[in-house]
Amino acid sequence: MNQAEAFAALSLAAVACDGALGREEAHALRTALEHRTPYKDQSETAMVALFDGLLGKLRQSDCDSLAREAVAVLEPHQQETALAVAAELVHSDREVTSEEAAFLERLCALVDLPEEKGRTICEVVATLHRDSLA
Template structure:
């Protein structure tokens, strides 16, 4: 698996971990990748092919296997950014389900980041999504 496939795999796993892939989540997934290299240089057809391949693994082997295959292909810096994107994507529909929370917790435990770094990343992205202003 290439690093581009692996990074997209983590993002896909984040939106699929609760057993559904809603329209808002699918759009958020696309937006989270489209400005990043190397995805920004790919055609719609190439991106479709990438996700078709990843969806086969997801459907046949599940979210855990998709993540298992992806993580070794990512450097710690790439893992950190993939985690940030995953947290961002779990907030795409403005609700983080129990399944999404479990997924993020398990992902943090599997990353090869310095102690406490994954939690800091999760907390920072969660703070960005906090609805803290009164109406």
């Protein structure tokens, strides 16, 4: 797995960790990556191939295994960004399940960041998605 695959793998794991990949999450996943290097320069065919490969890996194991493999490939600053993107994606359908919250907690422990920083990233993303005027 290279770094581009690893970053995308963490994003995929975040949206798939609750056992369902809904339309809103799939759209959010695509949006989260399409303006980032190197994905912005890849063809539709290349992106389909990337996710077909990652979905194959996911079917052979689970989200945590895919995340462990991906984190091992990324540099700490890439892990930090990937954690923030994963947290953003978990909130994309406006409902964070217990499985998604647990996945983010495990991901915070997995990345090479001070544990408090990982938690802070997840808390900030949650704050941004809070419907505080409801």
